[in-house]
Amino acid sequence: MPIRGGVPPRNPRFAGREDLLARVRDMLGNGPVVLLPSPEHQLGGTGRTQLAVEYAHRHAASYDLIWWIPAEQTAGTRAALAGLAQRLGLPEARDLNRTLGAVRDALSRGEPFRNWLVVFENANRPEDITPYLPSGAGHVLVTSRNPRWTAEVAQSLPVPVFDRADSVDLLRSRAPELSIGDAERLAERLGDVPMALDLAAAVRDATGRPVAGYLADFERRSGELAFPTPVRVAWGLAAEALGADSPADRVLLELCTFLASAPISWRLLWAARTLPLDPELARTVRVERRLRAAMRRIGRYGLAELDPAGERLTVHPLIRGMFGQELSSERHAELLRTVRGMLAAADPGDPDDPAGWYRYTELAPHLIHSDLLGGDAEEVRQLVINCIRFHYARGDYDSSRDLASSAVARWRDALGESAEQTLLASFHLANALRAVGRNADARSLNLQTLRTQREVVGADDEATLATANSVGGDLRMQGHFGQARQLDADNLVRYRRLFGESYPTALRCANNLAADLRLLGDFRGARTLDEQVLRHRQAIFVDGHPEIVASRAELGFDLFGLGDYAGAAEVLAACPGDDDHPFALWAGRCAAMVARRRGDPAARALAEANLAVYRQRFGDLSVDTLAAAVSAANCALADGDLDAAHELLERAVIRYHAVLGDEHPFTLVASAGLAGVVRASGRTTEARTIDQEVLSGLRRSVGSDHPFTLSCANGLAADLAAAGEAQQARELAADTLRRSRAVRGADHPDTAACAWNLALTGGDEAARQQALDGLVKVFGDGHPVFRVTAAEQRLETEVDLPPL
Incomplete structure (x- = not known):
């Protein structure tokens, strides 16, 4: 028997239609077939759905899989296809669009089922299902009242009334x-x-x-x-x-x-x-x-x-x-x-x-037909807001955006722009816009919503604080880390005053502030906050809860930034290793970073596996995927595979330019990483050109003392030395070392690397020995770094990007 999903039961009183059933069978061999009402009965009632049901049951033995998809509304179509993804054994992507694309592609390839039947019922807008139509050896059957189907999409078969x-x-x-x-x-x-x-x-x-x-x-x-x-x-x-x-x-x-x-x-x-x-x-x-x-x-x-x-x-x-x-x-x-x-x-x-x-899956299709958006009761509008959030939480960002956009438009007219639920819908709309890549629109809407909420309900209202948190996320996405810190610090004071410091939302706000500090290079401040948050979450949630995993992953990033690789490895060891939740993926990426810095040869395999899951779940243009690509490139570089590192970083730079813009610190950091690979390939003039431009941009955006800037300055000093400009190289290396000692500390591995590079640039033998002793202190004997120093080569201080 075939695998079935959503197929209606067979009608025991089905009569006749033998010719039509035979025609359906023949036509399906040439592509999708759409069953339409006959011209004289345009409103329907001629039995299209019953014909499709009978076909599915009568020919079930010919198929490995039969899947029935209610297509009257797009959200229902997408939900049914998501269920099919599970049956096909496809890994779930965070964005439902990626999952649905994977369903279409798997069916088209015939994997794992070559013979399949997919039925779209009540597909009255051809454009709604066209993106999901598979090809291949399987069959697609559609029922519709709309005669506007072109031959390029499906073959039309009118269903007439019965013979007598x-x-x-x-x-x-x-x-x-x-x-x-x-x-x-x-x-x-x-x-x-x-x-x-x-x-x-x-x-x-x-x-x-x-x-x-x-x-x-x-x-x-x-x-x-x-x-x-x-x-x-x-x-x-x-x-x-x-x-x-x-x-x-x-x-x-x-x-x-x-x-x-x-x-x-x-x-x-x-x-x-x-x-x-x-x-x-x-x-x-x-x-x-x-x-x-x-x-x-x-x-x-x-x-x-x-x-x-x-x-x-x-x-x-x-x-x-x-x-x-x-x-x-x-x-x-x-x-x-x-x-x-x-x-x-x-x-x-x-x-x-x-x-x-599953309850929202049942409720959501009825919102349109009951015109829930026009309801005048607060609890009715709250159901709309909850459905918007439900679509977002399950990764159906398109449906969340569409419903939120309709709600905002209707409620602005009916209730006014400053009504509480208009503002809540606007907040959720901004989240959905950001999720589908419309960052500028999300930012603009969030700012407008926040201004209105502060005027109408005050800065201490819980909804206002939620929007302020979202604005903080927008600022981080723009690269305005200092502004985000200022806003999130104010939010945290308000949350703690109103709800206490262990309230889950207050902990998330503290989490955001720690993220700001980490992005600003203040790993000590971030560590203090993340340790507090982790203790509170461990008291509230069971071990393994996603928010505990998030705290451990972020604390691991802090310790990595502080150069405490052993401490980071210990914290990250408690995180799940086979989970594809975003927080677990953060932890997995950090574990690969730590392994690389500790000289573990397994680092590259860890990083590449982590990147593969990121790509599958979030796509190539996600900022998290791009950060994972940078980390994987760093591992490839450490492994001596310059071609792989160059390919990863070149693509990352192009995509960062498209997603975050030319001046974003992450775009600049990825470019600096690319310069490092170019420099390792012997093309020092090209590397110098990149580094000079990047260093200027980083000094403008995050300042001269930021770890991002120091890493790029270390690379530019190497470029200058290779060009024979020893004096300039020595001055820049000395300045970078001085700043690194002040910012990162004398015992930080990157400070030790800067000291070695300065000693190479113009130091005597005693300076070199002192620098080597510093490296032994932070890395230990036998670390791969000493293969570089033995060859009298400069050390890179590559950057791994924290989560936004």
């Missing part, structure tokens, strides 16, 4: 005692439209109504309508019969028509029990067994499909639309308020917790 014989077979499958003559009379009056036939059969089955009585009612109902169609009349009779049997059931179904075509679970409907309802409906929804019985009755009348377990109802789009047309404006508004309240009552809260994501 098929109509008779369908009616008699529901009522075997029905004579052929009566079945033909019904079929003729119902125009052989599959949905109309199914509704009529269901009503007759539920009520026992004879053919003559049903046809009389059909004529009566037709006469009441200005534009009667078989589906509209049959639907009206079914809804009328349900209401006569149980008025509460009809109201329950009316509520369902304000939701999407996605399955509606009894738990979602049960959430309405807390709302003010009509007494009969309240009696139904407040007790689970009554609610489930009502769902069965709705399914029995053919007005919705009930899954075999009796857990979920699915309402056809046509049914939804026809109910909506029958409601007065007052009734429509009343039901809409109830549906919005029901959805809000079903909100599990805490959208960052993966344990509740």
